Amino acid sequence: MKTARTKTPRRPPPKKPSNADQKDPVGVYCRVRPLSPSDQECCIEVINETTVQLHPPDGHKVNRNGEYKETQYSFKQVFGTQITQKELFDVVAKPLVEDLIHGRNGLLFTYGVTGSGKTHTMTGSPGDGGLLPRCLDMIFNSISKFQAKRYVFKTDDRNGMDIQCEVDALLERQKREGHSQLASKTPLNKQRMEPEFADMINIQDHCKVEEVDEDSVYSVFVSYIEIYNNYIYDLLEEMPIDPIKPRPPQSRNLREDQNHNMYIAGCTEVEVKTTEEAFDVFWKGQKKRRIANTTLNRESSRSHSVFMIKLAQAPLDADGDNVLQEKEQITLSQLSLVDLAGSERTNRTKAEGNRLREAGNINQSLMTLRTCIEVLRENQRYGTNKMVPYRDSKLTHLFKNYFDGEGKVRMIVCVNPKADDHEESLQVMRFAEMTQEVEVARPVDKPICGLTPGRRYRNQAFKDELSRRLEERGGPVIGEPDDQSVIEVLIQSFPPIPSCELLNANDENTLPLLIEVLEKRRRIRHMMAEEFNKNVSSFKSMLQEVNGVVAAKENIVQGRMSERDKIIASQKSEMERLEKKIKTLEYKIDILEKTTTIYEDEKRSLQHDLENQTQKLQRQLSDKRRLEARLQGMVSENSMKWEKECERRVAAKQLEMQNKLWVKDEKLKQLKAIVTEPKSERPERPSRERDREREPRVPVRSISPSPAPNVPPVHARHRRSRSAGAERWVDHKPPSSVETETVMQPHVPNAIKVSVASEKALAKCDKYMLTHQQLASDGEIETKLIKGDVFRTRGGGQAVQFTDIETLRQESPPGSTRKRKSSPTKPPPQEDTTESEWTDVETRCAVAVEMRAGSNLGPGYQHHAITKRRKP
Template identity: 45%
Template sequence: MKPARSKTPAREPINQLKGSNVISKDPVQVYCRLRPMHSPSDVSCMKVVNDTKVIISSPESAINFRTMTNKEIHTTFSRVFTHDIKQREIFKVVAFPLVENLIHRRNGLLFTYGVTGSGKTYTMTGKPQDAGIIPRCLDVIFNTIASYQTKKFVFKPNKLNGFDVQSKGDVMERNELYPNIQRIGRLGKLRKVDSDGDPIVNHGCNESLTILVKPDHVYSVFITYVEIYNNNVYDLLDEEDIRSKTLQVREDGNKNMYVHAVTEVEVRSAEEAFELFQRGQRKRRIGHTALNPESSRSHSIFTIRLVQAPLDSKGEYVTQDKQDLCISQLSLVDLAGSERTNRTKNTGQRLQEAGKINNSLMTLRSCLEILRENQSQGTNKMVPYRESKLTLLFKNYFDGEGQVRVIVCANPRADDYDETIQVMKFAEITQEVQTPMRSNAIKLDLGFTPGRRQPNKLFKEARSKFEREGRPEVANLDIDLGLVYSLSGPFPQLKNITPDSNQIHTLMQFLEQRISKRDIIREQIQKKEDEFRKRLVMMEKEIIHLKTESATVKAAYSQEKEKNFQLNRRINDVEGQNNKISFDLNTAEEMIRDLKQKLRNRNLALNQRSIDVQKAKQKYNTKIQAETDKMNKELDLKERQMREQFNNQMKGKDERLRLIKQILEDNGIKTNAISSKDQIAESAKIISLDKNSRISRKDRLPVSNPRYRRSQSADRWIDHRPETLVPIGTVLQPRMQRRRSITRLTSPKEITEGASRYALIAQEHDTDGELETKIYKADILPTSGGGAQVVFNDMECLKQTSPKARKRTGPWEEKDVDEVNVSSETKRLRV
């Protein structure tokens, strides 16, 4: 049932093209291809009268056989192909003109229509040994633009049905980032396996035809492959699951319909493009029906987009202006088969698929009927393109954006008569539709010299040859390539010329191009001649001026030459002196290197000696510590022996005090006010830490300045406290605000660096076993040799006694020490 269109609002005809570029109307050309019978016993209902006419006879098994008034139907096509016609012949007649239009910047649409199992997919794809239309189209395209292709990534899709021109730097960067992109090229003849494990059909070159192109243009090929399943668009080249993502059909800025966000791949060879087509073909939805075990359940659209742009004035790089690009496309469509459910026995999902297929085909038929009615009767009815995604994508082609051709595939069996009649009615309607033809509105010639690409190539080859020969002065010459020109390529081959042949039209186009190029070259030669004459006049004036300057320069040159002679003599004398100084300097540097080597050796020896001494000290200290721990453990057990040892020690101390007193009296120091215990501190008042300082053996006086005094506020103390001290537990402590505490004295530098005062704390037991703490204080004085001396000048004694302890008195105590019985007392001696 046809949809009602009486209520369709009137509007301006959509097939009315704007501008004056509409030159004529081109009817849709419909071709018929008959497939062979399944078996010899099948009865045919179709008879081929000639190359353009078919007679269809209704069999007795037809549905309306008894009510038919006309038992035979005569149908005329642009060309009828019987089952014995080869694929190559069909391609040359039907698809090759569309490929020519693609090269010449005009769009094209070719789709196959027919019932299920009539040979639509075979016509488009073919078999490995007999390729169909799609692989042959790819062969012709790449045979034509083989030597005119751009580098990869020069043209970049902008996701809005257009392209951007990449700069030279961006192209090199992307080629470096993606160096291992798969390029099949001539390796496509090898047998490969895809990701699913299925072997990829090998594709060899099936077509050797070429098309005449402009040599000053560059080309790049992009392909897309989508399917329309249940009125939803899916991307067959997407690596992800195509069922999870549906695409939308949108309109770009030029009112052209396109599939938004579709995967568009740039291909460099026919093998690479055909491999992508096969991978998409494996993702296409097919199903088993009663009429065809591998029936296509979707419409597939394989689109080839050709981007071409002119080269710059030197014929080397693509012009960067986006307005100079020309994009043409060829859509090759394999429609799903129309079918009746009572014959296919479809149920469930297959029944739903068949309904969607029949609805989309019915919408296509309705659009063609309204187009025919608007063109024949002058009505303005709206064409329902938007009722189906299929017709929405075809909208631009029927509005004049390209040439449309249809291949109707038919099965001549009598059993398929009812479906074949519907196909023939569709063909009849389609043939009566006319599409407007537009002239080429985009002019890619920018006024540059024709044939500039080949001279630039020859010039670059000559320059590289000079560079290899070691002649850079010739290789760097800047030559004007405008004088090297070419009208065009060789004349097209003319065979079997007839008045209606397309070869005459091709020859006319070729001659028109030559004439236009010749006029351009003449204008450029005239301009260059005028420029050359002007340059000659300027050069003559410059020569006269240069001759005058040359005479002046020669006189100045003779004077400068004499000066240079005198300067050269002085330079020779200075160079002789420099050579002598350089010799002395080298000798001194050698001596310095020898001395530095000796110094390094000596430092290494000293360091090694220091390390050995340090190891010996460490070993000795470890041994002393072990002995000290052992003695501390035995103290409690040997208390009586210790008391006797203390008595003996006191006797020894008295003897030493007597000797120290005698030494001090010999040196003239008064000792009347010094007690016997204070003489111990006095005997050790001078200790020299400087290895360069010495004390005279005669007078034993220090070499430091005795009058040297420092500010007390700047005093820094060295607090020397051995680790074996017993805590005294009292507040009577010496006052040292700025001090640095040490437990062991390993080097004199620990006392002399950054300090001015020194304090040494020592503890011992008296004869009664009470604890006695002594603090020996000293000044650190600089010596005349650059070192320092430690001069003891004060001593504090802190003695702790127990109130309950038994007091001992003796005659020696009354003579030497004046003690006061308190819990703690401090004695100080000032020197």
């Protein structure tokens, strides 16, 4: 059955063992450079082995109290100006070399300001090698006896290593011997080296790792790159010489291998066998490195240089004679030695053009390194999961695996104690002290192969014993020093042949002498033949012994082979059984796939039906919602229309009833005037305006004539108004109101008395009462108390809805009426139009204020305004 080709998913990264409890902080060391003779003032002082103190130079920033601000920084170890390169190497780099031999990675980089001694620390000077040559010397001192033949290990250009047998390696070595000088088998001699070169690697320490796996073979590969303007260049690349049009170097790209480790694609890796050869490769790359003369340093590094030492090791086979031809058993470890370019301020270097651009890129890459360290520290201290910006710079992207737990990280902070570098040294110290708070997971050791240890030693012992036994059985073989001495003695014992010239016929001395010499030579030849036969017989016995040993070994091998054949036969039978089982399982898988296909088709059809039903239900539901919304809109619209119509009809009815009441009131007033009017003419009643002018602001106690002097006056009795309650009232009395002091004068406690209605007073109360006075038809004062409820509108204002009207009226007693009837006729009282009009204006103003306060009323509220009609 044909199946669709699917894209192979990317293999997930291998799960690394959890090392949450096994973390090591980044080791940060500080090295103080000696003060040069031209600099007089020193700003850095070593307090003890772990602490260094910085103080500002004279005339620099001081505290408010006038004292100098001194700061101290602590590191894993501080090296003063008298420290030697060997002492620094023993503390910092030697543990990294030991880890390299044991299959673990390491990163060591120098950091500091321009001219602080980073390159000197890493490379050294003539007669005093730095960390790099000492690391190479220690590596080759440790593995010199166990190195593999050249080209046994081969790089695969994917950050991996292939392995081949010694015969293939020999053929490839013969093929490349004439093409590559770096791959030449003959090591470099010190006579061919430059004097400066020879002095740097002339290290007499002979330091080496004691615990080396003797059952493995080793091979060292070195590569050298630089990161210039955030581009990676291979310093070991062989460029074709073209004097007409020289070819510029090509930048390299970063790649990720199958183990998710970063490497440089196409980078040259050279296999080296001695310290001299490795340092010669470094020196050739160092000559290509970009340096320039700046104000601060005569040979300032304008790029970050990275020298990588890769160690490949593979175990020997079970016999301890040849390398095990399994790629999975190869262990690769790498030590990266980084010489960072110095951070610098452009206002000090006065850089322009290319120098300014280089300084900007250097500072940017160092800033990215600092940002990555800060984010790592924050994630570890506070448990956050921020993304570390490794990709912002090629430097941090290349070494991100080390900070993720692929090896130890060590940093040497180089500082210059002169006063001019004080500000830069402060920044360097702060960054270095913060860096040692970052913890890196401890790498896990690779499991050892299951072969018996001590294989190389047993193989060598077997060879030595075989040679000893052959020597004992057959004597010394041809070619050994004893045999050569015997043959030389025999050859030297040959007597010289005398002259054979016969001078005369009677010469009897020449022939006997010749016969004697020839006889001696014959005896010597006979002795040599006997010696030769003896050697031949001994050699035959030796061959027989060797044949016996070989036969015994072949018997052993055949026994092992028979055992292996049995194992292979059993494995073949097991494989056949498994193949049959696989075929059965494949048949079942085919049936299950067909069943699964049928079920998937049914599932898709059912899902399609379900989607159709769901869409139909959704359409029905949406139609229902639209219909409900439409009906609700129609109902709300109709209800609003009916509410408005009812409001309009109620208002019209109220207006009609008010008109009818007003008409009836007018008719009753006219009728009363007609009934109470005498037939004779009455004098016109004096106007109340004149009384007010005589006694302004005096409350009118009674309109009727004053009682007799002997009758006590009637005191006003206050009744408790129906307005009194738990609510607060607004008692609105216009300035024109007159205190009548009637018996039933209302009294409202807990009220706010105002003369003009205001929104502020309405906001504090629940009820509203307006006092309105006017002249009745009989000329008496009529007081109306217009009451209402106060509401809060949607717009934040206040509105009043009038609910009740109380009328207070004062009349004269019947006696006074009779007296008035008996009095001469007077014209009917005329209404005081001035007062009436003034009162009418006050009422309208109050109503207008209330209407404005309730202008934001919503639907359902009605304004009941009291208006006064003028008499015709």
